[in-house]
Amino acid sequence: MVSEIIKLLWEIQKTDNELNYLTKKVKEVPEKITGLNLHLEQEIKNLEQDKTNITNYKKEYKLAEIDLKTCEEKIAQYQIQLYSAKTNEQYKAFLKEIETQKKLKNEIEDKMIELLEKIESTEQNIKRREKEVEIIKEDTQKKIEELKKEEEKIKEEIKKREEKRKELVSLLPTTYYNIYEKIKKRRNGIAVAKIENDTCSICFNPIPPQTIIEIRRNEKIHYCDYCGRILVIIE
Numbered sequence: 591m592v593s594e595i596i597k598l599l600w601e602i603q604k605t606d607n608e609l610n611y612l613t614k615k616v617k618e619v620p621e622k623i624t625g626l627n628l629h630l631e632q633e634i635k636n637l638e639q640d641k642t643n644i645t646n647y648k649k650e651y652k653l654a655e656i657d658l659k660t661c662e663e664k665i666a667q668y669q670i671q672l673y674s675a676k677t678n679e680q681y682k683a684f685l686k687e688i689e690t691q692k693k694l695k696n697e698i699e700d701k702m703i704e705l706l707e708k709i710e711s712t713e714q715n716i717k718r719r720e721k722e723v724e725i726i727k728e729d730t731q732k733k734i735e736e737l738k739k740e741e742e743k744i745k746e747e748i749k750k751r752e753e754k755r756k757e758l759v760s761l762l763p764t765t766y767y768n769i770y771e772k773i774k775k776r777r778n779g780i781a782v783a784k785i786e787n788d789t790c791s792i793c794f795n796p797i798p799p800q801t802i803i804e805i806r807r808n809e810k811i812h813y814c815d816y817c818g819r820i821l822v823i824i825e
């Protein structure tokens with residue numbers, strides 16, 4: 591009788607451990623899916639950002655073209671005026687204007703080269719990112735499908751364990767089941783501890799030799815003196 595009870599308690603504990611593990615795993619699935627989707631969204635956002643950037647660079651380039659034209663027109667204008675200068679001071683003033691405009695022209699041209707380089711590198715980035723997004727999209731879909739299949743499998747496993755547990759519990763006298771549940775609640779989900787190398791396998795405290803002998807005799811149920819868990823010997 592005692593040996594039967596101990597066997598049942600151990601089987602219930604084993605099933606509960608498996609249920610714990612499987613429940614944790616099943617909970618991880620939606621988190622993993624969210625993570626995958628977030629990664630994809632981030633990649634799409636980066637691509638969109640590049641596209642926005644390139645539009646802005648192109649706009650800036652067009653504006654620079656207008657500025658350059660204005661600048662060139664001004665230089666031409668001042669050069670004409672230069673020849674019609676009546677005084678030396680006027681002449682110097684026009685020369686100074688021409689210098690200023692030429693400096694500005696150089697700055698605009700530098701900016702345009704810089705913008706062209708940015709446009710080129712961003713275009714390359716876009717091409718690369720578009721390919722990457724396609725790959726990640728496919729990969730994400732595949733992984734999500736796999737995860738959902740895995741989730742189904744785990745749920746099946748949980749169902750099987752729950753049925754098995756119900757059966758085991760129905761065979762165990764209620765008094766013992768209540769004890770089991772009480773210890774389990776108080777002791778972090780583990781109510782039954784194996785004895786390994788003469789120690790409690792959960793709290794690692796030594797079990798007196800006399801207790802081990804009594805447990806082997808299956809006369810009554812023993813509890814660990816330190817952690818209070820039900821002790822079993824599994825060979």
Ligand SMILES: [Zn+2]
Nearest residue numbers: 790793814817
């Ligand atoms: Zn213990």
